[in-house]
Amino acid sequence: MHYAPAPLHIPDGFLNVTVSAICWVITVIVIGMAVSRTNKSLGEKQVPLMGIMAAFIFAAQMINFPVAGGTSGHLLGGALAAIVLGPWAGMLVMTAVIAVQGLLFQDGGLLVMGANILNMGLLTAAIGYGLYRSVMNKSTGTKLAVAGVAAWLSVMAGALATALQLWLSGTSSLQTVTIAMLSVHALIGIGEALITVAALSFIFRTRPDLLGEGSVSAEGGRGWIAAGVVVSLLVVLLSPLASANPDGLERVATDLGFIEAGQAAPYEIIPNYTLPFLGETPLSTILAGAIGALIVLGIVVATGRSLQKKTS
Amino acid sequence: MHFDAFDRYHDTGSFIHRLDPRVKVVVTVAYILSNALLPDGAWTAFGLAWLFLLFASALSNLGPGFTFKRSFIALPFALAAVTVLFSIPGSPLSTFHFLFWNLTITDMGLLRFVSIVVRSWLSVQMAILLVATTRFPDIVHALEHLRVPAILTTIIAFLYRYLFVLVDEVFRLLRAREARSAAAPGSRSGGSAAWRARVAGNMAGQLFLRSYERSDRVYNAMLARGYTGRLNTIHPHEMHRMDYIVTVLALFIILLFQLIGRI
Amino acid sequence: MTNVLSVRNLRFSYHDHHEALRGVSFDLCEGDKVALVGPNGAGKSTLMLHLNGILRGQGEVMVGGERLTRDNLPAIRAMVGLVFQNPDDQLFSPTVFEDVAFGPLHMGLPKDEVIARVEAALQAVRMSNYRDRMSHHLSVGEKKRIAIATVLSMKPQILVLDEPTAGLDPRARRTLINLLRDLPITMLVSTHDMRMVQELFPRTIVMDEGLIVADGRTEDILADEKFLNEHGLEKV
Incomplete structure (x- = not known):
């Protein structure tokens, strides 16, 4: 028995520090919100539930089925987790899964874990839950159909986000990586959609109470619909732009100073990569880098602390 | 049945194994951060970072091939970086024909590609060492x-x-x-992909x-x-003097890599 | 002898209106070792979940002379140590130490006391050198013994065990039976293992369809073949 890595997990070395840090900041903020929400709204029963559900997602990712030409489909689970556990709990569960995959199996790096959590845990949950939530009161058939579309789209969102991060880090050229990522994951997403729908319909048949009114699944507010739709629209709009007309996006990124930052070494949070009073010496560059890193660290720690306070 | 294949820990009772886990987590993250911060082509610094890894491996008694053998897990991802070989401007090294494209590898592209792969290869080995010793x-x-x-x-x-x-x-x-997926002779097993x-x-x-x-x-x-x-929860770990010394020393050395990598 | 546990006219229905307990009454005295037998679905597990207030039905549960209410729940839970059938449910922490420490920690004991209790509990189940082991590396028999340690560390007055010998090979079963015999504590053990009942427990309670149908000397109950057959039990 071996552990097979999945294609969306970015290893260390492929994203630069700026992109990794930005992803970490977004991830830490969203997880912080999830932590405070789950502490507030969910009962004490949720702790073992989320823990064992995390093990479930991990184990369910090992259920594969042969598709065509020697490839096999399997589950990523972000959309499924968010639909059955509610969005915040789903995000925490996916975060734990990705953290263990990175820490224990080196499937996905540590410095880039923020990006991996964002791509596979947060975006997938937002789309999966948001779209599903919009048809919560409709018939089971509608719910399953929308869940399938949401599952497929969630994988595409993860793939697109990965491609964009690789490009912004100067690791890949935009058009190639977008086309490659999206076309591979358009197929993987079909597997994701099929398994998600089949698993949900199994639950609808055997334990409809787990997905009905009053269940954790129904706890997400209507704001999630907006979040799901916005992320979905971004995927739908950015995908063709990045794969067919990359010049536009490249220009935006250059204007924002991103491409420069991506291509050169990544300590450019401070303008001109040096501290003015030290002049253009290596020492100045290193100090500038260190200060940049400290600022990022400070933000991360401060966010963590403030959330920690809420939780204890 | 036990899936011991999931256990990444290899107990040799070494000095590294006995360090406080915090030390190992912090140093590992710092090391990976340092690799990411090193500019492309900082070969001396990358080489020293590799020696640092070898030294840590030796201290942990795992044998020299331990992390090397397991270091290829991230390699398939290098495919994602292949495009930089051609896309970064620089003096052409070699041109070849692939399907219907003419591709030119540039020196700057090669430099960047190798740097990315080296960063990833070093980082993943340090992470492997962390879970093997903790x-x-x-x-x-x-x-x-x-x-x-x-x-x-x-x-x-x-x-x-x-x-x-x-x-x-x-x-x-x-x-x-599996036990129930039999196939009649001459026919393919299993139904459609959807089924x-x-x-x-x-x-x-x-x-x-x-x-x-x-x-x-x-x-x-x-x-x-x-x-x-x-x-x-009970916090069973206490930092001893040795833990502090190792942390400071390791972080100092990692900082030196940055210095060397930028001169 | 002092009465440590008494249950009076306990009734309980699950959400699907299935009546699992239909008026159950019995007493345990200090030092009693009592077997609880009966076919699957007789209500044994449901009864056990009432003894430290995880389920709350109608009727009365008195532990150590105190009536179980919402307010004294934490105290009662420390007095009645419940060991579940599946040790994978009971052992939910990554390491043995953390699991055995869970109970004392949640009783709010100071760190030194927690550590001392963990050592003592592991000693009692003869697993002292397993302190730092990881739970998923243990065999079923080892897990069962650690599961008992996880409640012994709370120093309960009564030990309630659900199917302790289920799924054990003969040697692990023997080890466990010897352990139960040597533990100097009041004990209520639900089981299908009639040979263990005969060997270990002077008194037996028989349940069927949510009622206690017999409560008396094990010898007498095991001798009545017709009665045993009626309630889906086997003569040893």
């Missing part, structure tokens, strides 16, 4: 000490504990599926329900031992 529950303790929210570390601890139980269940389900996905989805649903019911029983077991919604 038991996973201790890594979770380190995260607790380093102020990761308790709810996350608890989920991770549960995940680790039940990973083995649930993966066992998955393999029982998979074996049951196979449905079977897989039913298995996922089945597993979900069993997990859900198990979480009920675990919750009862927690209640029976006084759980009221607040989790109390």
